[in-house]
Amino acid sequence: MHYNNIKTAQSGWVSLPIIGLLLAVASISSHYQETLMASYQWRGKLKAAQEEQRFWTGFEQTFVLSANFSQAFSSQCAGFCDLSSAQYGLQEQIWQGASDQPLIFYQWHTFTETEQRVSHRLCASQNQRQYRCWWWRDEQVVATGWVTAGSERL
Known part of the structure; x- marks a missing residue:
C-alpha cells in the first residue's frame, strides 16, 4: 500500500x-x-x-x-482668400493621376503685389478640408505645407 x-x-x-x-x-x-x-x-x-x-x-x-502659372485665377482678396471661400469653390478643379488613385481637388491662385512681384498658390486636397499647398514668389517655390480650409490667413 x-x-x-x-x-x-x-x-x-x-x-x-x-x-x-x-x-x-x-x-x-x-x-x-x-x-x-x-x-x-x-x-x-x-x-x-x-x-x-x-x-x-x-x-x-x-x-x-x-508649374503653369497661366492656369491660376486672380485672387480677389488682399493676399490670398481662405480656401473655403465661396469664390474659390467655383474655381476648384479635379485631377486623377491614374484610375486606381483618388481624386485630387486643386486650386491655382495668383496675387499681384506689384508689377515686379507676383505670388502664386497651388493647393490640393482629397477631402476639401486639409490642403497641401505650395507658394511661389516670382516663379520660385518659397514654401510648402499643409493648410486646413477656413483656418488660414494668408
Whole structure:
C-alpha cells in the first residue's frame, strides 16, 4: 500500500512540469502571434503611406515641377482668400493621376503685389478640408505645407 502512495505523489510531480511547459509554450505562442499581427498592421500602414506618397508625387510632377502659372485665377482678396471661400469653390478643379488613385481637388491662385512681384498658390486636397499647398514668389517655390480650409490667413 505504501507503494501506491508514492506512485500517486510522483505522478503529480511529473504533471506539474508538463503544465509549466505548456504554459510557457502558450505564452511564447501568444507573444509570437501579437508580434506577427503588429507586423501585418505595420505593413498595411506602410503600404497605405506609400500609395499616398505615390499619388502626391504624381501630382507634384504634373503641377509643381512644371508649374503653369497661366492656369491660376486672380485672387480677389488682399493676399490670398481662405480656401473655403465661396469664390474659390467655383474655381476648384479635379485631377486623377491614374484610375486606381483618388481624386485630387486643386486650386491655382495668383496675387499681384506689384508689377515686379507676383505670388502664386497651388493647393490640393482629397477631402476639401486639409490642403497641401505650395507658394511661389516670382516663379520660385518659397514654401510648402499643409493648410486646413477656413483656418488660414494668408
